[in-house]
Amino acid sequence: MEQRTEQQEQQEQQTEQRRERQQVLYLWANGSSLDSGTIGWAFHDGTDGNGPAIPLSTPPYPSGIDALRDGWMLLQSSQLVAPSPGEEHLNTYLEYEFVFERRVTTPFS
Amino acid sequence: MGSDHRLTTRQMAHFVANGFIRFDAIVPAEINERGIDEMRRLEVERFAPDGLKPPHTGTPLDECYPPPSAIGEYLRLPQIRGIIESFVGPDPTFDHDWTHHIQPRATYVQPLHVDAITDSADPTFDVQLFWYPHDVAPGEGGTRFVPGSHLRRVRSSGLDRYQHIAGEQQFSGPAGTVVVFHHGLWHAGQPNPGEGDRWMHKVRLNPTVPQVRLWNTDDLPDLQNPPSDHIFARILPDSVAQIFRTMHPWMSVTDYRNEQVQRAKLWRYLTGDQAYDVDHYLTRLEGRAELVGN
Numbered sequence: 001m002e003q004r005t006e007q008q009e010q011q012e013q014q015t016e017q018r019r020e021r022q023q024v025l026y027l028w029a030n031g032s033s034l035d036s037g038t039i040g041w042a043f044h045d046g047t048d049g050n051g052p053a054i055p056l057s058t059p060p061y062p063s064g065i066d067a068l069r070d071g072w073m074l075l076q077s078s079q080l081v082a083p084s085p086g087e088e089h090l091n092t093y094l095e096y097e098f099v100f101e102r103r104v105t106t107p108f109s
Numbered sequence: 110m111g112s113d114h115r116l117t118t119r120q121m122a123h124f125v126a127n128g129f130i131r132f133d134a135i136v137p138a139e140i141n142e143r144g145i146d147e148m149r150r151l152e153v154e155r156f157a158p159d160g161l162k163p164p165h166t167g168t169p170l171d172e173c174y175p176p177p178s179a180i181g182e183y184l185r186l187p188q189i190r191g192i193i194e195s196f197v198g199p200d201p202t203f204d205h206d207w208t209h210h211i212q213p214r215a216t217y218v219q220p221l222h223v224d225a226i227t228d229s230a231d232p233t234f235d236v237q238l239f240w241y242p243h244d245v246a247p248g249e250g251g252t253r254f255v256p257g258s259h260l261r262r263v264r265s266s267g268l269d270r271y272q273h274i275a276g277e278q279q280f281s282g283p284a285g286t287v288v289v290f291h292h293g294l295w296h297a298g299q300p301n302p303g304e305g306d307r308w309m310h311k312v313r314l315n316p317t318v319p320q321v322r323l324w325n326t327d328d329l330p331d332l333q334n335p336p337s338d339h340i341f342a343r344i345l346p347d348s349v350a351q352i353f354r355t356m357h358p359w360m361s362v363t364d365y366r367n368e369q370v371q372r373a374k375l376w377r378y379l380t381g382d383q384a385y386d387v388d389h390y391l392t393r394l395e396g397r398a399e400l401v402g403n
């Protein structure tokens with residue numbers, strides 16, 4: 001069996017201490033386009049505060065395009081669903097949802 | 110207004126458009142002070158073997174919180190009874206109450222939610238009275254809520270996802286303020302970074318009569334617009350329809366138009382005027398449906 005070198009052990013230790021974590025940003029827009037205006041948002045931080053924060057402005061990004069320009073990657077956008085018969089004029093949840101992620105490599109103990 | 114403390118048509122229309130209406134410092138200071146003591150007892154003794162208990166669900170409001178009770182005194186104030194009567198009639202029944210106590214420096218963020226279960230399709234509604242017996246400073250534990258969210262059909266847990274919505278408000282105001290919510294309004298308790306306890310008593314009331322023209326309708330003839338009132342044609346400058354054109358910052362254009370339809374349907378129920386409309390949305394579809402016998 002191949003002997004691990006000292007260098008390999010050091011690399012493994014470094015990898016153990018620096019792990020990739022995900023930040024997730026939800027934006028809800030007032031239209032179906034990525035450049036529609038933001039009307040709602042939520043931020044979930046897998047780095048537990050060790051990664052970059054979102055802008056303090058409200059909303060943090062005026063549109064999804066602004067999030068892309070700040071380094072966010074689009075994971076998913078909501079499908080456009082035709083209203084069911086009889087429910088054409090009924091509002092439910094916020095309709096236009098865009099989900100973004102940002103992967104952050106940061107030291108962890 | 111004299112001894113008639115019921116709401117006006119203008120106030121009712123704003124409630125239909127926004128899902129809430131607030132009355133600042135409407136409860137006298139002396140009742141507020143004793144109210145906090147009673148809320149504290151109710152919080153501790155509600156589920157204890159003995160002590161202060163809430164009314165039984167279904168109890169007529171007049172029989173709830175008998176003297177001596179600060180909560181009862183507040184609910185029996187003529188101004189408060191006028192407000193209640195305007196929404197759910199002169200003899201509503203008690204649904205439930207709850208003492209909401211947020212301790213100093215509490216950090217818990219309650220998710221946005223609606224109470225109870227997903228609504229039926231009919232336009233009937235309950236009201237929930239939120240009584241804040243002491244001053245609530247901005248950001249210090251006042252209830253968060255989303256104006257205009259009350260007529261949407263959602264499941265309560267489905268709202269957990271929305272951390273922030275444009276145009277949401279967090280209550281702050283003087284002691285003795287009462288905010289009346291349509292039962293469907295999205296809301297949540299908030300952290301209290303302040304140094305004082307935040308107390309609030311919430312009571313939900315069920316109507317026992319059709320909720321038709323229960324308020325002071327003296328101003329209804331002046332404000333009730335005809336179904337022809339249409340923003341893309343002609344409008345009255347001061348009307349119920351103008352109030353129903355309130356567009357909240359979080360609404361898409363489609364949301365907004367659908368909300369106008371829902372508000373018009375609720376207003377048809379409240380006024381008994383089955384031809385009522387705003388911006389021709391219902392009238393247009395109903396006219397065409399008649400052509401094919403629907």
